[in-house]
Amino acid sequence: MASEIAPPEEGEAxxxxxxxxxxxxxxxxxxxxxxGCDYCPLSDxxxxxxxxxxxxxxxxxxxxxxxxxxxxKATGTGITGGDPMLDFDKTVEAVKALKLAFGSEHHxxxxxxxxxxxxxxxxxxxxxLDELRFHLLDLSLERYLExxxxxxxxxxxxGIELPAEPDKEExxxxxxxxLNHSPVQFLNLNELEITVGNQENMDVRGFNLxxxxxxxxxxxxxxxxxxxxxxxxxxxHVKFCTATYKDAGQLRNRFRRxxxxxxxxxxxxxDDDTILFGAIPCSLEDAxxxxxxxxxxxxxxxxxxxxxxxxxxxxxxxxxxxxxAEHLSVPVMxxxxxxxxxxxxxxxxxxxxxx
Numbered sequence: 001m002a003s004e005i006a007p008p009e010e011g012e013a014x015x016x017x018x019x020x021x022x023x024x025x026x027x028x029x030x031x032x033x034x035x036g037c038d039y040c041p042l043s044d045x046x047x048x049x050x051x052x053x054x055x056x057x058x059x060x061x062x063x064x065x066x067x068x069x070x071x072x073k074a075t076g077t078g079i080t081g082g083d084p085m086l087d088f089d090k091t092v093e094a095v096k097a098l099k100l101a102f103g104s105e106h107h108x109x110x111x112x113x114x115x116x117x118x119x120x121x122x123x124x125x126x127x128x129l130d131e132l133r134f135h136l137l138d139l140s141l142e143r144y145l146e147x148x149x150x151x152x153x154x155x156x157x158x159g160i161e162l163p164a165e166p167d168k169e170e171x172x173x174x175x176x177x178x179l180n181h182s183p184v185q186f187l188n189l190n191e192l193e194i195t196v197g198n199q200e201n202m203d204v205r206g207f208n209l210x211x212x213x214x215x216x217x218x219x220x221x222x223x224x225x226x227x228x229x230x231x232x233x234x235x236x237h238v239k240f241c242t243a244t245y246k247d248a249g250q251l252r253n254r255f256r257r258x259x260x261x262x263x264x265x266x267x268x269x270x271d272d273d274t275i276l277f278g279a280i281p282c283s284l285e286d287a288x289x290x291x292x293x294x295x296x297x298x299x300x301x302x303x304x305x306x307x308x309x310x311x312x313x314x315x316x317x318x319x320x321x322x323x324x325a326e327h328l329s330v331p332v333m334x335x336x337x338x339x340x341x342x343x344x345x346x347x348x349x350x351x352x353x354x355x
Contacts (some may be wrong), residue, residue, distance in 0.1 A: 114146045187239070333348050
């Protein structure tokens with residue numbers, strides 16, 4: 001089942017509330033980033049790439065981005081990278097395009113590690129950006145204060161988002177005092193993750209996995225909880241987001257939301273938030289006759305059976321496939337795909353034993 005959505009905490013950022021519901025489109029505008037953070041989890045196929053992705057879909061223009069947003073009934077968008085400010089014009093264009101397509105209520109937040117110029121903050125505010133999250137490279141507000149203040153004056157909700165690095169406790173505690181009574185409205189702390197993209201760097205720093213099925217670094221959760229407790233009574237809200245919840249919560253909820261919005265009549269959504277249906281392999285030349293015969297035999301109306309030329313198979317309800325499997329001498333299968341634009345196939349099971 002999809003992860004239960006916890007009620008929002010008082011003062012929690014709107015971007016986080018929508019992400020938890022899985023209702024935010026994730027727009028990757030550029031892979032460009034010249035900071036080289038050793039904990040960066042970005043995959044090699046996106047690192048330094050100029051390509052744009054909406055959720056898992058590679059997009060060549062904003063029309064395709066909007067199409068993906070509509071496919072999941074997005075209530076908002078999170079703009080990420082790389083660093084979106086390294087392609088500033090494209091980021092501004094993205095904000096404008098999304099607001100035009102979905103309306104002013106479509107909530108947009110954006111990430112950056114760059115202390116942007118005041119005039120850039122003004123331009124982002126005029127474009128309609130709702131929330132700007134700064135990643136402080138030196139774990140200090142001083143270098144970013146002018147940018148933070150300008151964004152706040154431009155009507156943008158300003159926050160800080162950082163990983164809870166177990167060996168940076170002293171600096172993070174000092175940062176809490178810096179943020180108190182500043183224009184910053186929230187601090188998001190993410191559990192540090194050890195991934196394929198950063199494992200070598202994490203090994204050098206002596207970080208181990210916390211254990212179990214999580215990719216979290218040992219000690220990160222304890223630090224995040226400690227910082228959240230320490231910040232009670234300060235002028236900004238602190239949220240700690242675990243690695244498990246990001247994967248099993250936010251991502252799963254987004255997958256389920258997109259699946260529910262795009263299911264074909266003959267498909268069902270599994271408890272794992274994948275799409276299931278029945279299928280029979282079929283050549284293109286036999287497709288018309290075989291589809292007609294199956295439709296009549298099973299009593300299926302238009303929309304409940306279709307031929308997919310790209311995979312060369314007839315697709316129809318799983319329940320019908322299970323019913324007829326043992327009566328046919330051709331393979332009858334259960335197909336499982338992700339509810340993404342590419343519909344990545346993650347499993348196939350033969351339902352009949354062929355003689």
